[in-house]
Amino acid sequence: MVKFQFELHVYRLVIANMRVNNAKRVDEVRRLDKNIDKALLSGVSFKTLQLRTSKTAMGLFMRPYIEGVSSFMEGFRIRKLVTESEVESIVIKAQAEENWRPGLKDAECFLACSPSGIFVGEVNEKPIGCILITKYSEDFGYVGSYIVWKEFRGKGYGFAMYSAALDRVKVKTTAGCALLEREKMYHKIGARGHFYGGRYDFHIPTSMSCLSETSTDESVSMNVQCFNKVNKEALFAYDSHVFGLPRHAFLNKWLYVSGSHSLVAIDDDGAVVGYVTARPTYVKEDGYRIGPLFADSSSIAEKLLKALFEILLQQEEAPPTICMDSFTEEAQVLARKLQGRKLVEMVYMTTSGTLPSGYFDKWFGHTSVEMG
Numbered sequence: 001m002v003k004f005q006f007e008l009h010v011y012r013l014v015i016a017n018m019r020v021n022n023a024k025r026v027d028e029v030r031r032l033d034k035n036i037d038k039a040l041l042s043g044v045s046f047k048t049l050q051l052r053t054s055k056t057a058m059g060l061f062m063r064p065y066i067e068g069v070s071s072f073m074e075g076f077r078i079r080k081l082v083t084e085s086e087v088e089s090i091v092i093k094a095q096a097e098e099n100w101r102p103g104l105k106d107a108e109c110f111l112a113c114s115p116s117g118i119f120v121g122e123v124n125e126k127p128i129g130c131i132l133i134t135k136y137s138e139d140f141g142y143v144g145s146y147i148v149w150k151e152f153r154g155k156g157y158g159f160a161m162y163s164a165a166l167d168r169v170k171v172k173t174t175a176g177c178a179l180l181e182r183e184k185m186y187h188k189i190g191a192r193g194h195f196y197g198g199r200y201d202f203h204i205p206t207s208m209s210c211l212s213e214t215s216t217d218e219s220v221s222m223n224v225q226c227f228n229k230v231n232k233e234a235l236f237a238y239d240s241h242v243f244g245l246p247r248h249a250f251l252n253k254w255l256y257v258s259g260s261h262s263l264v265a266i267d268d269d270g271a272v273v274g275y276v277t278a279r280p281t282y283v284k285e286d287g288y289r290i291g292p293l294f295a296d297s298s299s300i301a302e303k304l305l306k307a308l309f310e311i312l313l314q315q316e317e318a319p320p321t322i323c324m325d326s327f328t329e330e331a332q333v334l335a336r337k338l339q340g341r342k343l344v345e346m347v348y349m350t351t352s353g354t355l356p357s358g359y360f361d362k363w364f365g366h367t368s369v370e371m372g
């Protein structure tokens with residue numbers, strides 16, 4: 001009952017918020033008002049109310065939700081994380097517990113990429129969850145690491161944390177890679193799925209033999225170089241072009257993580273036509289993690305992987321296993337060709353209903369499902 005009252009309170013706030021908006025929404029407001037009154041009288045569930053709500057109303061759902069939260073969730077708040085040690089001990093640890101295979105040095109890279117967008121949810125000053133929203137522009141942010149500790153799930157903390165973080169970061173639209181089983185949850189806020197892919201696990205010697213057997217397209221004339229031998233500006237420009245947005249502060253950390261390997265494909269004219277980065281994982285037994293694998297074609301992606309695998313097979317301390325998140329159809333064709341085992345199904349979603357800028361056909365491996 002308390003939860004229902006809380007939800008109802010939130011709903012009233014939604015309506016209050018809608019009143020200040022354009023005239024077109026007034027009818028919707030009246031309709032919702034009536035629904036709430038009916039709900040109060042007849043005990044209609046919150047879910048039913050939600051179903052009667054338009055997408056526009058759901059878009060407005062966030063802000064008022066959190067404004068109403070404090071009086072109903074005593075002791076709950078969100079706090080920005082600004083130190084590497086806290087990001088590691090809270091966010092990275094939570095990811096590892098979910099078996100999401102975080103990278104060994106992801107904490108410092110997350111902070112470089114999202115210095116104001118890493119949050120912990122706390123109840124009476126004890127962490128109960130975390131969320132990361134990377135603000136790439138005024139319009140666009142990327143949501144990741146959305147986790148509530150098991151014993152606190154289903155009590156409203158997740159959505160409260162999500163809404164509060166969005167309210168702080170203030171972006172108009174967001175994207176994120178959701179677990180497929182969570183897709184319906186994000187439909188509630190009007191998000192829609194674009195690419196249905198997943199995380200693939202590769203046994204490096206097996207994938208290597210697949211690459212040798214199928215022999216990568218020899219007509220593609222290019223060479224592979226270590227990233228530090230390549231013009232940095234050209235590499236960063238390629239990343240901005242393919243990713244769709246500049247992220248130099250992030251790359252300045254990401255590419256230099258100790259134990260990681262970044263290789264760049266250069267064509268005959270000296271232009272960058274692809275690159276790959278593999279980083280060691282936080283849990284040593286998980287081996288490595290690829291991200292990104294950007295390439296102008298599948299053949300270039302294969303050549304980059306072949307060169308990368310050759311290097312990794314010489315590393316004695318890490319197990320010969322590596323995973324990569326692939327979303328587009330072509331990326332998944334490549335993953336299957338290398339006998340990748342799908343660990344988890346995911347969907348790339350946006351709240352705007354459209355894809356952000358970027359060349360998704362060149363994304364053979366997603367950079368990071370936590371940061372975009």
Ligand SMILES: CC(C)(COP(=O)(O)OP(=O)(O)OC[C@H]1O[C@@H](n2cnc3c(N)ncnc32)[C@H](O)[C@@H]1OP(=O)(O)O)[C@@H](O)C(=O)NCCC(=O)NCCS
Pocket residue numbers: 047098146147148149152153154155156157158159160162177178179182185186187188189
């Ligand atoms: C997903 C997770 C963070 C949600 O947190 P939670 O505290 O359990 O969720 P809440 O109790 O706040 O949910 C309240 C309601 O808001 C919905 N909700 C929660 N977060 C939401 C979001 N970001 N967008 C839309 N709806 C959301 C829930 O589905 C629920 O709806 P219902 O009342 O109709 O059932 C939590 O279950 C979790 O940590 N799961 C494991 C990790 C994971 O799957 N993370 C998401 C990866 S895509």
